[in-house]
Amino acid sequence: MNAYERVMNTLQGLPTDRVPVFAVLGAYGGKLTGTDLRTLYSNADAWVAGQHAxxxxxxxxxxxxTFDYSAIAEAFGGQVAWSDxxxxxxxxxxLRDVDAALAMPMPDPNRTARLPVILAATRRLAETYRERVPLFAAVPGPGALPSMVLGLEGWMETLLFDPPATLQxxxxxxxxxxDWSNxxxxxxxxxxxxxxxxxxxxxxxxxxxxxxxxxxxxxxFSRVKGPMLFHHGGGRLAPVPAAALADCAAYTGLPCRVESVGLDHLLALLLEAESSATVRAGQEESP
Amino acid sequence: MPRQRRGSLVNSPTAPNARTSTSRLLDAMINTDRAAAASLVEQAMAEGIPPDRVITDLLDPALTRLGRLWGQETVSLAQTFVAAKIAEDILLRCLPEVGAAAPHNDPVVLGNIEDDFHSLGRRIVGSFLRAAGWDVHDLGNDVLAEDFVNKAVEVGASVIGASAMMQTTALNIRKLRDRIDARGLNGRLKLAVGGAVFNWRPDLVAEVGGDGTTTNASGADALLRRLHAEATGGAAP
Structure with missing residues (x-):
């Protein structure tokens, strides 16, 4: 059983030979290839080489x-802080407010800022690993995405105190x-x-x-044309929106399984769950 | 029977007692209902409660109880965010009328350390500290060690509060510790540190040279009072 079969069986609740395991190792790829982080996150070849490594x-x-939410903020006009x-x-x-957001053109995944670079890296990784190792892309959820545009404080302010603007x-x-997920x-x-x-x-x-x-x-969720894994983002998942996930499952034909675990529980869960393997994600970094 | 204070929430003939009022204010914070909080304050003041009593008898206990709930992991960032807004609302409403009885107004310098851009926690802490009477100098995100120290010296602060969300940026606080020591300010200028990573790794406080931390915004005032007292050799403000 290869990694692709292992993960896909897990998602469908089917038997696996062992628990699928992964960690979020993006920047680590740059360390392995000796690539500076700005290049790693700006160049498709560099990211692909890092994941190969x-x-x-x-x-x-x-x-x-490419796991880089700053690229999304950048596509909406935000500034990126680069670090080594x-x-x-x-x-x-x-953007400072909802009015400014509504007035700007929607970023184009194929044209705006570094988004095309991420798509290019995704294509190349898919060609290499197709049906051998699953390739997943991280996307901020619909509820959190506005914070990439307005900042977390701006989005909180809107969400808590301005319901009409929140809907817009x-x-x-x-x-x-x-658009980006598809x-x-x-x-x-x-x-x-x-x-x-x-x-x-x-x-x-x-x-x-x-x-x-x-x-x-x-x-x-109902408009995204593929499987989705709902990640807790490091916190305790409140009402795991089973209804929302059901929409996703209905589209993909996959029964979505979701578990929320902290890293401190990961080892114990890995040891305990051979017959009920579940994909779990840890965090190396929080772009 | 203990004597009741004049013009306090405790002995107002019409206002609910202090505990009930505090509970109602806490409910407004938990329900993210800023308007309900404002109504409660207006009602109290209309019934003759002095503004300083609104702060000490209503706001302070509500924030303390909210802090306990945070410690029990039963309130969220959104609720804390609203609580900070409510605290600011109450201060804006009450402080102009408090006049000479204003809180201590000691300066404190806040900022996210070099390379850190996660500002929300710092902003909430700033609101809570202003609510507690501190003169907050917020330097924003990505603040260099030298700039922290320069501002503290300029405004006469005895405490710097440095925030970082992640371990990679938290380690930059060590530069601030070194800068404080290099300028001969150790002991007279205290370093409070905070941010999510310190809650996960309390040992990091000592590693970066912090003099103390708090796991939540509502504990910031008590921490700074202690550090201020240590720095000045006097009583807490």
């Missing part, structure tokens, strides 16, 4: 498309979520890891997420 060194059950010690970060959001913003960024899938990604950190108990109270964000999350 990670596979050779560690041999995990997953290959990552960590993945790029959002230095400042591009969700609708607008939701279009990008769908572009990654068309480029060859096996599936999308949706990091919906705003769904966690640390970020929002359950009722707020259920009332203001869950309907939107459901609507957006």
């Amino acid at each position: 990670v596979q050779q060194a560690v041999g995990m059950d997953l290959v990552l498309a 010690r960590q993945a790029p970060n959002v230095k400042s959001p591009g 913003m969700l609708e607008w960024t939701g279009r990008f979520f769908v 572009a990654l899938l068309e480029a060859g990604a096996t599936g999308i890891i949706v990091t919906e950190s705003i769904a966690s108990a640390e970020m929002t109270p359950r009722r707020l997420f259920a009332e203001r964000l869950l309907p939107h999350v459901r609507a957006m």
